[in-house]
Amino acid sequence: MAKNKKATRKFEKKNLKQTIEKRRKVQKFKKSVERRQFKKRLSRNEAQNDNNNINLSKNMKTDQKLVDSDDLISEEIVKLKGMKDLALSDSNEESLEEDDDEIFLASDDEERTELSDVINKEDDGDDQNYKQSKSYKQKLSVQKDALELKKQIEELEHKDPEFYNYLKTNDQELIEFDVSDFESNSEKDDSDEDDIVIEEDSNSENESLNEDINEKEEKAALKEFELDDDISNENIQDLTSEMIDKWASTITESKSLRSTHKLVLAFRAATHINQDEAMQSFAYKISSPSVFNNLVVVCLKHVPDAFDHHLNVKDSDAKNPKSICSRRKWKSIQTLVKSFLNSVLYILKQLTENDTLYFIIKEAEKLVPYYSCFPKLAGQYLKVLLQHWGTAEDKVRVVAFINIRKLALVAPPPFVDLCLKGIYTTFVRCCKETSIFTLPSIILMRNCAIEIYGLDFKSSYQSAFGYIRQLAIHLRNSMNMKSEETFNAVYNWQYIHCIELWSEVLATYCDEQRVATTGQNSLQELIYPLVQVCIGVLRLNPSAQYIPLQFHCIRALIRLAQKTGTYIPLAPYLFEILHSAEVRRNAKPSTLKPLDFTIHLKSPKNYLHTSVYQEGICEELTEILLEYYASYCLSIAFPELIIPAVFQIKRFIKDSKKFKINKQFQHLVQKFEENGKFIEHRRQHVDFGPGDTEKVKSFLRDVNMDSTPLGAYAKKIKNLKEQRRKLMESVAEKFFF
Incomplete structure (x- = not known):
């Protein structure tokens, strides 16, 4: 067997x-x-x-x-x-x-x-x-x-x-x-x-x-609200302003849940007004634009208040997902809330008019805690907000970012990672093209990103570390492979805007004064890798055509050094530009307009070896040298710090025959020497040596930077440049618009 x-x-x-x-x-x-x-x-x-x-x-x-x-x-x-x-x-x-x-x-x-x-x-x-x-x-x-x-x-x-x-x-x-x-x-x-x-x-x-x-019973309970909306086309009511006003008055007076229910049904029909009626029938139909506008205004102003009343949500501390979901009436109105949130989400996806978008997103800020109760809806809402934040007008960008920031604060902790990732990727996608018209919007988006990266330093460190590492990988590939594709992956606006963004983030949250009051944070560990990436970009292709790109990287590092108190030796890269062939050679005359270095990374070929390009480089170099050494104008070691700069600039003046350029550098050297004498005079009265680091750091800490000769001169030049920039923008707006 x-x-x-x-x-x-x-x-x-x-x-x-x-x-x-x-x-x-x-x-x-x-x-x-x-x-x-x-x-x-x-x-x-x-x-x-x-x-x-x-x-x-x-x-x-x-x-x-x-x-x-x-x-x-x-x-x-x-x-x-x-x-x-x-x-x-x-x-x-x-x-x-x-x-x-x-x-x-x-x-x-x-x-x-x-x-x-x-x-x-x-x-x-x-x-x-x-x-x-x-x-x-x-x-x-x-x-x-x-x-x-x-x-x-x-x-x-x-x-x-x-x-x-x-x-x-x-x-x-x-x-x-x-x-x-x-x-x-x-x-x-x-x-x-x-x-x-x-x-x-x-x-x-x-x-x-x-x-x-x-599961079927739970789904049936969730569909109780939807069953009320399953009405044949014969019974669809024509919505009027009188009906909306009546519902609004009952909601404001007695917070009627029945009227709220009807308003939500009508709002759902209004948001799907362009949808094919054969696909789905609704309880009401809207045939007038005025009725549509009135309904949208009433719903966004009164329905969130009705939800707050029935859930007994009165203060901002109670407006978080855990407290809302623990309310006694939450299960009874959960489906109603979800339907209203879906309708708001749907109308935001369909609209393109900026004024209407501004109103809806601004009023929808009261619904952010309710979106946080539904993780899937919260992700969809974040996606829509990021889309409008990246493409709409500045006023819509601002209110969209306010909602994103509140969503990151209110939603459960893992959700802030999605917000950080979405903000960064949207910023990178929208800064691909940079011009005099798009630069203000890019700066606004950069400031918004800086703001949101200060909400949670732990999540911000993980996100910033990954993206700075990604920049370093692109730079390493470009150095090793030396192909046109890898080179273009570094020398582009997206890469430079990312460097500027991270330098601003670290400069904002690793500031000396901020760290002294709030204590150290994990973002300080990212200063060194970011500086190494910037220096690698400077050394990748130090040709005359990419001098504007080098100026962008150097300015980002100067900003970082000023705020964090970190010493970054940038003088050698500036002196290299000063002694380059593009600056020292005899340039050919040209009638081209001056090149705007703020919106250019690569100089056009017709600008190379021209007097216009040469004078622009020298003017920009003077401002950067002034900005760089002005950040150390209160340092006790300033007289020794300016010795190489004074030597290099005087040597350049001696060999150069360009009167206009020499005059700029002579004036700069004069301010360096005046500030050096100012520090030496103050240094004569100290009673400590170079080994006492604490007293060295506290030297002239209470003195304002503008009271020094170099600091006052730097402020004056900065104001003049700002006035000139505003004048150029106004002229461009009148010319094009």
């Missing part, structure tokens, strides 16, 4: 007793069904015989039928209805018989030998085909019975027209029944039988069935 398989032994150990008990129950159930079926067939035959006798008696005794018509009519109605019920019951019995025939029945002695066949049968995928063939047979039998009943009623119309007319007037449902009614009932019986089979499966299947039922 062959040895049983492992699956067979496992089945014998765990499920054998249960299977035997199930089969015994099925046998008992089959016998009871057969007895019940036999009794019902007898009753059906008797009913048919009685019906025939009654019809014959009516034809022979017409006078007596008129006398006893009421009694006979009542009997006929009862029997015809009984025939209809019998047809339904027969279809149920036949389906049960077919189920019983297909169940595997075996004696107790044959159980063990055929268990392997049972297991293999359970593994096969023939159950679905079996159920389909079974349902097809049931439908055929039900249709046959229904057609027979239909035929008998039609014959009654010719045999006894008077009785047929009586049934038609008093019981029209019996006369004009539809065969599809039987089919639907049979399908329902099929589902009931399937439930019986499922209940007879193993305990694990019962548990999974209970879980599915619970």
Whole structure:
């Protein structure tokens, strides 16, 4: 005798007793069904015989039928209805018989030998085909019975027209029944039988069935609100301003939840006003633009207040997901809140007009805590806000960012990572092209990104570390591969704007004064890698054509050094530009307009070796040298720090024959020397040495930078440059707009 398989032994150990008990129950159930079926067939035959006798008696005794018509009519109605019920019951019995025939029945002695066949049968995928063939047979039998009943009623119309007319007037449902009614009932019986089979499966299947039922109940509870909106097109009401005003007054006076419900339904219809009506019907229709505007204003102003009232949310501390979801009435109005949030989200996706977007996003700020209660909706809302933050006008950008910032603060902690990632990626995507017109918007977006990176330093560090590392990887690939593709991956506006962004972030949150009051944070560890990336960009291609790009990187590092107090040796890179061939050679005259270094990374070829480009480089270099050394104008080591600069600049003046450029550098050297004498005069009165670092750092800490000769001169030059920039922008706006 062959040895049983492992699956067979496992089945014998765990499920054998249960299977035997199930089969015994099925046998008992089959016998009871057969007895019940036999009794019902007898009753059906008797009913048919009685019906025939009654019809014959009516034809022979017409006078007596008129006398006893009421009694006979009542009997006929009862029997015809009984025939209809019998047809339904027969279809149920036949389906049960077919189920019983297909169940595997075996004696107790044959159980063990055929268990392997049972297991293999359970593994096969023939159950679905079996159920389909079974349902097809049931439908055929039900249709046959229904057609027979239909035929008998039609014959009654010719045999006894008077009785047929009586049934038609008093019981029209019996006369004009539809065969599809039987089919639907049979399908329902099929589902009931399937439930019986499922209940007879193993305990694990019962548990999974209970879980599915619970999920269906929860979904049905969530759809209670949606059922109210499932209205036929014939019952759709035309929304008017009077209805909206009435609902608004009841909400403001008594915070009526019923009126809120109606407003939300109307708002949902308004947001889907452009959707095909054949796809979905709504409770109201809007035919006037004024009604639409009134509805949007009323909903956004009053519905959030109604939610706050019913959930007892009064202060800002209570407006967080945990407190809202723990309220007593939250489950009862959760579906209503979700529908309103979906409608607001849908209308934000469809609108493009800036004034309307500004109003809706501004008013939707009150809904941010409710969005935080639904993680999926919160992610979709963040995506829409980021889209408008990156493409809309500045006023829409501001209110969109306010909502993003509040969402990052209110939502659960992991959500702030999505906000940081979304802000950064949107900023990078929108700063690809830089011009005099797009630069203000890019600066606004950069300031917004700086603001949001100060909400959570732990998440900000992880995000900033990853993106600065990404910049370093691009730079390394460009240095190693030296191809045009890798080179263009570094020398572009997106890369430079990212460097400026991270320098601003670190300069803002690693400021010396801020760290002294709030303590150190993890972002300070990113100063060194960012400086290394910037210096690598400077050394990648130090040609004359990319001098504007070098100025952008140097300015970013100067900003970082001024705020954080970190010493970054940038003088060698500035002196390299000063002694470059582009600055020292005799330039050819040109009538080109001055090059704007703020919106250029690469100099156009027609500017190279021209006097216009040469003078622009020297002017920009003078400002950067002034800005760089002005950041150390209060340092106790300033007299020694300016020695290389004074030497290099005087050497350049001696070799150069350009009067205008030499005059700028002579004035700069003069201010350096004046500030050096100022520091030396103050340094004569100190009573500590260079080894006392704490006192060295505190030297002239209370003195204002503008009170020094170099600091005052730097402020004056900065103001003049700002005035010139505003004048250029105003002229450009008048010219183009």
